[in-house]
Amino acid sequence: MEKKTGILSKIYLGLILFFFYLPILYVVFFSFNSSKSLSKFTGFSLKWYESMFANSSIMEAIGYTVACAVIATIVSTIVGTITAIGLSKSSKVLRETVNQVNNLPMLNPEIVTAIGLMLFYTSLRIKTGFWTMVMAHIAFCIPYVMLSVLPRLRRLDPNIAEAALDLGCTPLQAMFKVIIPQIKEGIIAGALVAFSMSFDDFVISMFTTGPGVANISIYVYGSVKRINPTVNALSALIVYVVTIILIIVNVVPMIQEKRRNKNNVLKENV
Amino acid sequence: MKNFSKLTYPYVIWMTVMIIIPMLMIVLYAFTVQGNSVLTLQFTLGNFARFFADRIFPSVLWRSLKVAVITTVICIAIGYPAAFVMAKLKANSAAMMVLLITLPMWINMLVRTYAWRGILTRFSLPPEIAVYIGMVYNFLPFMILQIYTALSKIDPSLLIAAHDLGANDRETFLRVTLPLSLSGVVSGITLVFLPAVSSFFIPKLLGGGSYILIGNLIEEYFVSTGDWNFGAAISLIMAIIILISMYITRKLDRETKEDD
Numbered sequence: 037m038e039k040k041t042g043i044l045s046k047i048y049l050g051l052i053l054f055f056f057y058l059p060i061l062y063v064v065f066f067s068f069n070s071s072k073s074l075s076k077f078t079g080f081s082l083k084w085y086e087s088m089f090a091n092s093s094i095m096e097a098i099g100y101t102v103a104c105a106v107i108a109t110i111v112s113t114i115v116g117t118i119t120a121i122g123l124s125k126s127s128k129v130l131r132e133t134v135n136q137v138n139n140l141p142m143l144n145p146e147i148v149t150a151i152g153l154m155l156f157y158t159s160l161r162i163k164t165g166f167w168t169m170v171m172a173h174i175a176f177c178i179p180y181v182m183l184s185v186l187p188r189l190r191r192l193d194p195n196i197a198e199a200a201l202d203l204g205c206t207p208l209q210a211m212f213k214v215i216i217p218q219i220k221e222g223i224i225a226g227a228l229v230a231f232s233m234s235f236d237d238f239v240i241s242m243f244t245t246g247p248g249v250a251n252i253s254i255y256v257y258g259s260v261k262r263i264n265p266t267v268n269a270l271s272a273l274i275v276y277v278v279t280i281i282l283i284i285v286n287v288v289p290m291i292q293e294k295r296r297n298k299n300n301v302l303k304e305n306v
Numbered sequence: 307m308k309n310f311s312k313l314t315y316p317y318v319i320w321m322t323v324m325i326i327i328p329m330l331m332i333v334l335y336a337f338t339v340q341g342n343s344v345l346t347l348q349f350t351l352g353n354f355a356r357f358f359a360d361r362i363f364p365s366v367l368w369r370s371l372k373v374a375v376i377t378t379v380i381c382i383a384i385g386y387p388a389a390f391v392m393a394k395l396k397a398n399s400a401a402m403m404v405l406l407i408t409l410p411m412w413i414n415m416l417v418r419t420y421a422w423r424g425i426l427t428r429f430s431l432p433p434e435i436a437v438y439i440g441m442v443y444n445f446l447p448f449m450i451l452q453i454y455t456a457l458s459k460i461d462p463s464l465l466i467a468a469h470d471l472g473a474n475d476r477e478t479f480l481r482v483t484l485p486l487s488l489s490g491v492v493s494g495i496t497l498v499f500l501p502a503v504s505s506f507f508i509p510k511l512l513g514g515g516s517y518i519l520i521g522n523l524i525e526e527y528f529v530s531t532g533d534w535n536f537g538a539a540i541s542l543i544m545a546i547i548i549l550i551s552m553y554i555t556r557k558l559d560r561e562t563k564e565d566d
Binding site for chain 2: 045059063066121124134143145152171232235239253267268275279
């Protein structure tokens with residue numbers, strides 16, 4: 037196949053990328069504005085960053101977001117992995133049932149999942165707050181963890197675990213020494229998805245949290261009624277953190293690979 | 307090995323409590339009268355009758371569907387050519403494009419939507435246009451990536467074969483590339499249409515409160531009005547409509563596959 041792309045196609049892709057990055061760059065740019073305006077840049081200033089770090093509800097929101105994402109990721113990764121391993125050895129009926137139920141929060145609109153949980157909590161008279169939000173996050177993260185672990189398990193040779201048991205492993209040892217190392221990549225991918233789902237969640241958090249407990253999304257949503265440039269600084273902060281993490285995640289393996297290639301070339305030449 | 311099966315039991319209990327029961331709660335609330343307790347459940351169809359008899363509610367539902375369909379069409383119209391061009395790039399550049407498209411998706415959707423406010427207020431666009439821009443902005447990456455994945459899986463030798471057998475570029479595209487990429491378009495539609503119908507913070511943040519969709523109605527009845535039974539009925543109506551449209555989409559997908 038011809039692998040040539042015309043200048044027009046490149047311009048087209050460029051325009052699309054421009055569209056994707058425009059608002060992000062805009063909000064970062066105006067987070068350094070010295071006035072409240074979102075359309076006129078009156079001068080460079082860090083005052084919105086200062087007021088962000090001095091704002092206790094923003095700092096609390098960041099704390100709640102991180103704490104919730106960390107707990108939800110750890111719990112959902114462990115439960116999701118264990119359940120997926122169990123499912124791979126279960127009857128077809130059980131496997132299909134669990135998959136169908138797991139599909140519900142993934143296919144349902146978020147707002148439906150959210151109000152379901154809210155009605156559930158209030159019917160049981162559970163006081164909503166940080167922990168009800170964490171429980172909800174765990175509930176919608178587990179299906180995604182299982183979704184990324186199950187395909188790996190399917191590719192696994194069932195005889196290997198059997199062999200481990202025959203050779204005297206306890207089931208627990210077989211799990212940790214034989215099964216888990218082979219599905220490690222799926223587990224890590226699932227944990228990453230769970231973390232980002234939880235970190236970014238707005239709809240489900242808003243309906244399952246209680247008074248006084250807001251994560252970053254809820255805070256931003258609640259503060260847009262009036263012009264509040266501190267939110268620009270907060271948005272910009274998220275952009276910086278995400279960019280740094282993504283650069284590390286994407287560039288470090290690239291450098292490692294280059295180094296490996298170089299080593300290989302050196303070895304071949306020697 | 308039977309031991310391992312027991313590992314699923316805790317989760318079966320968990321998912322019953324945290325997934326199945328909440329769904330049943332919505333159904334229960336939708337079919338009951340407001341303010342009843344567990345002992346005096348009063349079933350009714352009144353919530354649904356109220357929705358469809360109203361002057362405003364059905365039109366909001368209709369508007370949400372319209373916005374979702376138009377958003378999906380725009381995403382296909384912009385996304386297909388983009389994915390098509392990407393599939394023709396060299397492997398490295400294509401991977402770079404995928405990375406560049408994925409990067410913004412890692413930033414919180416609400417924050418990215420908020421970020422548009424500055425630009426949109428500057429041009430004082432009508433709220434309807436602002437909502438469309440926000441929707442396309444949030445959902446276009448899904449469409450591009452899905453179509454790109456389908457296109458990049460097409461075996462290049464098929465295209466060469468088509469040319470060798472005398473098809474010109476247009477014919478090759480219409481009879482080979484397009485049918486083989488339809489599965490990507492269908493999964494793209496699922497990923498765009500579904501969240502677009504139920505979205506409520508995009509219209510709220512960008513439409514300035516004057517452009518209301520079904521998601522805003524649900525939020526309104528749960529957060530402000532406190533009429534949860536009616537809110538549950540609206541959610542149920544929306545969920546059913548979405549299920550039907552998903553079913554039709556999948557059926558179409560299967561039919562196009564059978565045609566091959």
